[in-house]
Amino acid sequence: MRSSGLSLDQAPPEDIPFRFFLTAPVFGLLAGSLILYRGVLVFSSSWHFETIALTHLITLGWVMMIMMGAFYQLVPVLAGGQVPWIALSRVVHFFMIIGILALAGGLLLISPLLFPVAIAALLLAFTVFLTQLLTALFRVKANRPVVVAMRISLISLALAVSLGVLEIGAITGLWPPLIERSIVKNLHVTLALSGGIGGLIIGVGFHIIPMFYLSSPFPEKRAIWILRAGMFSLAAVSVMLLNSAGSVLLFTAMLPGVTASIIFTLTVWQMLLKRKRKVVDATLRFWQIGLLAFPLSLLCLSVHLFWPDERLTFAFGLLFLMGFAATITNGMLYKIVPFLIWFHRFSTLVGKVKVPLLKEILPAKRTSGQLLQAALAMLTLLPGALLQIDWLVRAGAIFWLTSSGWLVLNLIFAFRQKPVTND
């Protein structure tokens, strides 16, 4: 084991995860505004530029922002690897914002000038991010399930970003299309969502559930099996997509991954039910909503293979992105942010001055109120998109806006907690 340079205090400076975390709900506000402005029209075709813009405001703007902050924060603690060139993370954050705004702006305004900016900024941000994290994770000798899951996530993201860039370049006419558009799209979505987002949430879930809720540990053999099945499906589905395979073959390729996801969901659900701590907080509810939405999203995806109705694509997108990914990341912010503030600003003052408790850094009343808005947003957007009811979609947008705005305010409230100085 590499012991030189091993320090147990490798956490990045507090501003690094926080800048990513706070940006996420701001993009949530932009996404909500777009839904409110366009209503049910954003749920008419998954090829529409405004629908693609909306999707990326959520995937890159919300989910990826929190994932990046979490990677920087969690890799040292969960995997024991130091993230190199940590100061560059601020550059990553800056270019992510530029890239996402240029991408969404280019798609919404159909402005070809913005696409090269989006390509350059996102490529730069992801290249630096992936180099930092892959370096850290491949230096770690231990092959704990979380490390494997994080590697799967990062490699999937690298491939998904490359495909995305190829596609924008082809749309803009920077270079000719290499592969058929629908293949690029399906491959991009598969890698980004199941490998990139699913991989990280599942991997982190193995450790975070026992840690936060004092449940039994996630069975290690099962965790390894889940990751193997997931990797197999990811590879098999990619090959099938590249060969334009039919629905039955695609479904067969998906099956091990879908089964593994369901086993993950059932295991975590059981662990939460049998947890030692009886206390119920908003973060637990966020996990439970996410764990309900996850298998439902996979059901929509599977049915869509045999019954290709676009509405099922939107149901899948809403359930997976807003119901599962955004919800779980939202809940985790409420566990991680107050603790990081406490840890960075107050931990060394314990016993010397009166320090606030976690519940004072972020009171439960604030988080449960936002949870309700997030749940209402899902409950209105989903039937609104499925049944194509404009007012329901717009009502959902208002709940989503309220929820995102509330999260911004809650995070700011927590960030403002500072030790009182006497001088």
Place this chain on the structure above:
Amino acid sequence: MQTINEYMAADHARCDQLYADAEAELLSGSFEKGREKMLAFEAGMRRHFEMEEAILFPAFEEATGMTQGPTMVMRAEHVQMNGILAQIQESLEIDDPDTTLGAGETLLMLIQQHNMKEEGMLYPMVDQQLTAQVPDLIQKMDAIE
């Protein structure tokens, strides 16, 4: 043969259970029982600190020569945890279950990330570097009241 990681992780789990029991009593409103169980948790924590600070850490430091490394960070976190344990004790004395629960929650987060670092890095290092001494270390730690 039991490893240090297994032995110490089991003690972490034991302390976790003591905390969960105390928290459940306080949440259900039975303050007296809650106080009793919280004190049992506190005793469990202090015993665990002693196992590490009196036996495990010195053995690791002597074998590796690393006195400014992981054990230093772990000791510093023990000081922080002791500070919050004192706050819990004060709140128990003045019959203030809300503060006990709030301080408990804060302490628990600190404990969990601390344990993760120990179980993920420090204990495996001990098992690897002090393999021959493991049974003896466990015996000595077991003897602590």
